[in-house]
Amino acid sequence: MAKIAVITGATAGIGASFARLLAKEGHDLVLVARDQARLEKGAADLSAEFGIKCEILSADLSTEVGVVLLEKRVSDPKLPIDVLINNAGFAIKESFTKSRLSAELQLLDVLARTPMRTMHSALPAMISRNNGIIINVSSVAGWTAGGTYSAAKSYLTVLSESLHTELSGTKVQVLALCPGFTHTEFHERAKMNMRGLPNFLWLSADEVVAKAWADALAGEAISVPGMQYQILSTLARFGPRPLVRRLGMKIRVKQRSKL
Numbered sequence: 001m002a003k004i005a006v007i008t009g010a011t012a013g014i015g016a017s018f019a020r021l022l023a024k025e026g027h028d029l030v031l032v033a034r035d036q037a038r039l040e041k042g043a044a045d046l047s048a049e050f051g052i053k054c055e056i057l058s059a060d061l062s063t064e065v066g067v068v069l070l071e072k073r074v075s076d077p078k079l080p081i082d083v084l085i086n087n088a089g090f091a092i093k094e095s096f097t098k099s100r101l102s103a104e105l106q107l108l109d110v111l112a113r114t115p116m117r118t119m120h121s122a123l124p125a126m127i128s129r130n131n132g133i134i135i136n137v138s139s140v141a142g143w144t145a146g147g148t149y150s151a152a153k154s155y156l157t158v159l160s161e162s163l164h165t166e167l168s169g170t171k172v173q174v175l176a177l178c179p180g181f182t183h184t185e186f187h188e189r190a191k192m193n194m195r196g197l198p199n200f201l202w203l204s205a206d207e208v209v210a211k212a213w214a215d216a217l218a219g220e221a222i223s224v225p226g227m228q229y230q231i232l233s234t235l236a237r238f239g240p241r242p243l244v245r246r247l248g249m250k251i252r253v254k255q256r257s258k259l
Contacts, residue, residue, distance in 0.1 A: 002052065004081045006030040006074055008061060008118075009088035011038040014137055014182065017205040018085045019046060021213060027083065028053040032070060034060050061088050061114045062106045070114070074122040080129065084122050086115035086156075087137040096147045104148050111152035116159060119174075123163075126172045133216050136160045138176045140229055143236035145245040153178075157222070164221040176222050177212040179203055180229040201228060 005022045009015035010031035019029055023046045031039050036058045043054035057073060059066035074081055089111050092099050115136050126132030138160065142153030160176035167174060182203045208225045215223035224230050236244050 002026055002028045003083065004028045004030065004079060005083035005085065006032065006070075006081050006118075006122075007085040007087060008032040008070070008114075009137075011035055011042055014177075014179070014205045014208055015085065015087040016042065017209040018087065018135075018213075021206075021209050022083065023050040023052050023054075026050075026052065028055075030055045030057060030073060030081070032057045032059055032061075032088070034058065062109045067109075067114050067117055070118055071121040074118055075125065077125065080125050081122060082126075082132055084118060084132075084134045085137070086118060086135070088114070089137065091149050092147070107148055108152055111149070112155045115156055119159075119163065123172070127167070127170065130171045132172045134160075134163075134172075134174045135212055135216055136174070136176050138178045140178050140180045140224065140233045140236065142178065143233055143244075144247070161221050173216050173219055175212065175216045175220060177208070178222060178224050178229075178233065179208045180226060180232065182208055203229075 003026070005018075005027040007015050007018050007022070007029065010019050010029075011033040015033070019031060019042065023029060029043070029046065029052060031043055031054060033039055036056075039056040039058055043056050046052060047054045055073075057069060059069045061067055061070065073079075074084060090107065092103050092107055094100075094103075096104065119134055119136075122132070122134065126134075136156050136159075138157040139149075139153040141150045142155075142157045144150050157176040157178060160174050163174040180203060181201050182205055203226050211225035212223045224233050
């Protein structure tokens, strides 16, 4: 029986790259996103190319209804999952003092609360079978100071590290993937100004995913793709906090400027 992987935010960017990589390795997939049409097309394309089974789950993970649907699927004893990729996410362009509270709460729901809940639902069966991989798509931003987005990613990274330690000695792996700027629809959807960002700071979704999957199989707790971000994240984690805060704020101000 083929292994089953659940991927949230599966229709574009890092989620779509994970879908291709896991389909190529023979995993059946459960693709989760809001856009039903894109889900159907993605599932059809992957099934045709790789000969795998593709379920689709149209769900808004900022809502209770959407999260409950996902929880039920990842904990279904009749179709147990082997891999969970918590990738769904978005950003808010406005600063915290100018944003809508509803948008801030929605961001926390999608970036922090939903991955926590899906892991809590998926882990009991994985632990019982002593097998499973969970990859939480966090960010190097979790080591900077860039508003609610950074705070949510920090939560996700720390929770992943905690679970990785708690499950050491088992064959259940939990990894925090912490990429830097990656070519996806992410910044465009948030209407962020990314002009002027040096080319060497951009990663491709495929290289991010390949690094994350290799690190997960190797039992790592954190994956930081790209030598440039391994250096920068070290500075962000261990550098003087006043400097890290100033640099983080400069980046956010630039992203909020007019396109």
